[in-house]
Amino acid sequence: MIDNFDQLVERCNAKRRKYMIRISLWISGAVLIAVAITAMLIQWQSEPNLSKVSEPISPMIYTETTKSEDSNARQTLSLPPQDFSKNRAYVVQLTSSKSFDDVNATRRRLPERYRSSLAIYYINGFYTLRYIDIYERESIPQIVAYFHAAGFPSATVYEYNPDRIAISSAVKPSSASAKTKPVSAPVQDVPVTITLPPLPAQSAVAKTIPASRLLSVHSSIKNTTQDFINLYNTNPKYETALAVARSFYTKENFVNAAFWAKKANQINREGEEAWLLYAKSTYAQGHTADAIAILELYLNYKDSKAATELIKTWR
Amino acid sequence: MSKWLEAADRFEERQESNDYFEMQSALEAIAKIEKLLQSSFRQLIFLTGEPGSGKTFLLKLLCTRWSDRRHIIFLETPFMTPANLLHQLIRQKGSIPETQEIEQLRLQATELYKGTDHLILIDEAQLLSTEMREFIRMLSDTKEFWFLLAMHRSEGEAILRSPHFRSRPHRIIELFELTPVECKNYLHRELMKIDYSEIMDEFSPKLIAEAHRISGGNFRNFKKLFYHLFHLLHYTHIHKKTKYLRPSSCTVTMAGMSAELIND
Numbered sequence: 244m245i246d247n248f249d250q251l252v253e254r255c256n257a258k259r260r261k262y263m264i265r266i267s268l269w270i271s272g273a274v275l276i277a278v279a280i281t282a283m284l285i286q287w288q289s290e291p292n293l294s295k296v297s298e299p300i301s302p303m304i305y306t307e308t309t310k311s312e313d314s315n316a317r318q319t320l321s322l323p324p325q326d327f328s329k330n331r332a333y334v335v336q337l338t339s340s341k342s343f344d345d346v347n348a349t350r351r352r353l354p355e356r357y358r359s360s361l362a363i364y365y366i367n368g369f370y371t372l373r374y375i376d377i378y379e380r381e382s383i384p385q386i387v388a389y390f391h392a393a394g395f396p397s398a399t400v401y402e403y404n405p406d407r408i409a410i411s412s413a414v415k416p417s418s419a420s421a422k423t424k425p426v427s428a429p430v431q432d433v434p435v436t437i438t439l440p441p442l443p444a445q446s447a448v449a450k451t452i453p454a455s456r457l458l459s460v461h462s463s464i465k466n467t468t469q470d471f472i473n474l475y476n477t478n479p480k481y482e483t484a485l486a487v488a489r490s491f492y493t494k495e496n497f498v499n500a501a502f503w504a505k506k507a508n509q510i511n512r513e514g515e516e517a518w519l520l521y522a523k524s525t526y527a528q529g530h531t532a533d534a535i536a537i538l539e540l541y542l543n544y545k546d547s548k549a550a551t552e553l554i555k556t557w558r
Numbered sequence: 559m560s561k562w563l564e565a566a567d568r569f570e571e572r573q574e575s576n577d578y579f580e581m582q583s584a585l586e587a588i589a590k591i592e593k594l595l596q597s598s599f600r601q602l603i604f605l606t607g608e609p610g611s612g613k614t615f616l617l618k619l620l621c622t623r624w625s626d627r628r629h630i631i632f633l634e635t636p637f638m639t640p641a642n643l644l645h646q647l648i649r650q651k652g653s654i655p656e657t658q659e660i661e662q663l664r665l666q667a668t669e670l671y672k673g674t675d676h677l678i679l680i681d682e683a684q685l686l687s688t689e690m691r692e693f694i695r696m697l698s699d700t701k702e703f704w705f706l707l708a709m710h711r712s713e714g715e716a717i718l719r720s721p722h723f724r725s726r727p728h729r730i731i732e733l734f735e736l737t738p739v740e741c742k743n744y745l746h747r748e749l750m751k752i753d754y755s756e757i758m759d760e761f762s763p764k765l766i767a768e769a770h771r772i773s774g775g776n777f778r779n780f781k782k783l784f785y786h787l788f789h790l791l792h793y794t795h796i797h798k799k800t801k802y803l804r805p806s807s808c809t810v811t812m813a814g815m816s817a818e819l820i821n822d
Contacts, residue, residue: 248797251816254815254822255808259811
């Protein structure tokens with residue numbers, strides 16, 4: 244009856260081998276699929292769905308949009324897409340700090356899809372975070388609005404300067420290399436004129452100022468304070484308002500000095516002395532943090548050695 | 559004769575009705591046929607099932623079981639003409655066909671079977687010619703005959719879809735495959751008959767399930783598989799093939815290959 248036993252054994256073994264190979268393939272396939280699904284899930288959880296690109300990601304922006312019932316407003320809370328066919332024209336400076344880690348942490352706080360457009364520069368001893376993918380002037384308001392909503396009220400716009408060399412965003416520079424990080428010769432950024440945010444409101448409460456907090460303000464104006472005020476009332480000018488502020492500062496009337504420095508600033512947002520005087524008056528009233536915040540706001544808008552030095556001194 | 563050969567002999571293909579294993583679907587079929595025969599409305603009954611599902615066995619069982627209570631006419635070969643059929647039916651009643659005229663024969667047969675308890679069984683009815691199928695349908699339309707036609711499922715379904723049968727009253731009774739439990743019970747019963755039930759312990763539920771899978775639950779294939787398995791075990795004992803002395807997944811697979819139930 245059984246006359247092909249050896250052949251049967253061979254066939255049986257071959258069948259078993261095939262079965263084992265099939266099982267192995269199934270298991271390998273299942274493992275691969277599981278890994279792929281897991282990777283997709285992880286990616287999906289870490290990065291929002293790009294199809295909902297107009298949806299805000301960060302909690303702060305989310306709060307903003309949920310408050311708004313206007314769908315058009317929601318649309319503005321996103322950034323224009325990257326377009327590598329065009330040249331970068333402008334940048335938005337978001338924040339700066341002496342600590343690379345702080346700046347890098349801020350960068351990471353922003354949605355991942357925008358991170359490739361965020362660069363860190365080493366400028367005047369500060370690590371500075373900038374959004375660099377702006378190609379047209381028309382898109383600036385949308386971008387600035389986005390970053391205001393994202394918690395960067397002092398976001399300021401400069402012309403893009405290709406001479407600036409960004410620090411690798413992922414790698415913290417060593418302390419030795421950090422100092423030499425600018426690499427290129429000193430580079431000046433060209434600010435773009437946009438409406439700056441108003442200066443913070445000043446407390447009206449006058450205080451007794453300790454002598455140590457007094458800083459010298461050089462004034463070449465010989466007129467009395469009231470003369471300058473009268474002159475300002477008839478012809479309001481930056482220089483006049485600034486002269487009044489200087490006068491009050493000299494008289495250690497820091498509340499009025501701050502008031503007039505702010506007036507001068509309202510006339511000319513770019514006047515450095517008004518910013519410095521406003522910060523000094525605030526500092527003299529004992530509001531160190533506020534004073535530093537004013538100067539940082541100014542530094543976000545414009546590089547200033549004097550402002551940087553003051554911050555160094557006050558810290 | 560070794561025990562393995564004796565076991566193999568139990569699973570050799572044979573058509574003895576006393577060996578019939580009453581699986582659940584067969585018991586249900588018998589009950590349904592019996593219930594139909596009790597009604598006064600005489601109609602065609604079709605018994606369908608895959609080849610090897612036990613249709614012929616069931617027909618033979620009915621012949622044995624019901625021969626004392628009704629006249630059973632079992633036509634094993636479906637190759638016949640209407641005249642042959644009528645001659646056989648008339649002779650089965652102990653009469654002689656009075657004429658060669660089909661219509662006269664039909665009337666004679668109808669007269670003989672009218673009001674009698676009978677059942678005409680036709681095996682392999684899928685092989686009936688179209689003319690014969692039509693003739694049987696016409697006889698059934700007289701409401702004087704009980705026909706039970708056993709046929710393969712696939713061909714039977716095609717025949718029953720034809721307009722002649724679809725529009726006529728008929729009943730279809732299906733025979734289904736063995737379940738794994740029925741396979742085990744059948745194996746046990748057969749081994750008990752040769753006092754070899756102790757090897758049932760070597761047939762684990764997993765092994766029975768594998769045998770069921772290889773045989774497709776088909777009664778004939780299941781018998782064939784075990785016929786080859788026991789022959790294989792006999793061979794391995796004779797030739798001292800120590801790795802293959804007992805029933806196992808490997809020996810069952812080899813038996814399936816030997817029985818040509820498994821393709822490589």
